[in-house]
Amino acid sequence: MTTAKKPVRRTIAKKSGANAKGKAAVNLKAAAAIIQLVEGIIPPEAVDQAMNWLKEQHFSDKFIELTKQIRLPDKKDPLSKVENQCKAVEELIETRSSVLADDAPISQWRLEVEKIRAGVELVRNAAGGDLKMRRELEKRAGKLYDSAFKAALGK
Numbered sequence: 554m555t556t557a558k559k560p561v562r563r564t565i566a567k568k569s570g571a572n573a574k575g576k577a578a579v580n581l582k583a584a585a586a587i588i589q590l591v592e593g594i595i596p597p598e599a600v601d602q603a604m605n606w607l608k609e610q611h612f613s614d615k616f617i618e619l620t621k622q623i624r625l626p627d628k629k630d631p632l633s634k635v636e637n638q639c640k641a642v643e644e645l646i647e648t649r650s651s652v653l654a655d656d657a658p659i660s661q662w663r664l665e666v667e668k669i670r671a672g673v674e675l676v677r678n679a680a681g682g683d684l685k686m687r688r689e690l691e692k693r694a695g696k697l698y699d700s701a702f703k704a705a706l707g708k
Contacts, residue, residue: 610706616644623698631687632673638694639666642701649705657704665697 603624607617619641623634643666646659653659672690676683 612705613644613648616641616648619644632676632690635669635673635687635690635694638698639669642666642697645701645705652707653704654707658700662697662701665693669694669697 604617604621607620612620619637622637623641642662646653646662650659669690672686672693676687676690679686
């Protein structure tokens with residue numbers, strides 16, 4: 554009579570707080586390195602050329618400055634890009650409403666700006682900031698900005 558071997562039970566030791574923090578720091582450093590690499594790919598001269606093109610298209614100086622800040626965001630505050638996108642959409646609505654098509658969803662854009670700003674305040678007031686919610690706000694603000702910008706260009 555043979556006895557069945559009992560399966561070996563392996564447990565994964567939980568990471569200690571120090572080890573988990575160490576890995577998080579390594580991940581943060583890797584993310585920072587990737588951001589620096591991407592920023593290095595888009596030279597400031599290219600951003601300046603794009604801003605000159607916006608001037609030629611008769612966009613307001615305030616919109617151009619906000620767009621520049623969007624492309625070269627403040628590294629200390631990850632939500633600054635989202636806020637600048639909202640401000641840029643508002644500036645487009647104020648200065649280019651006569652150029653926008655009659656069916657442009659201006660009221661929807663304003664409502665979306667209000668919702669995004671409320672979300673920014675929630676993320677800022679949350680302890681530690683909610684990464685998932687911040688990324689969702691970044692997506693929503695990016696889509697809103699792209700939609701308004703395309704409408705302002707007549708596309």
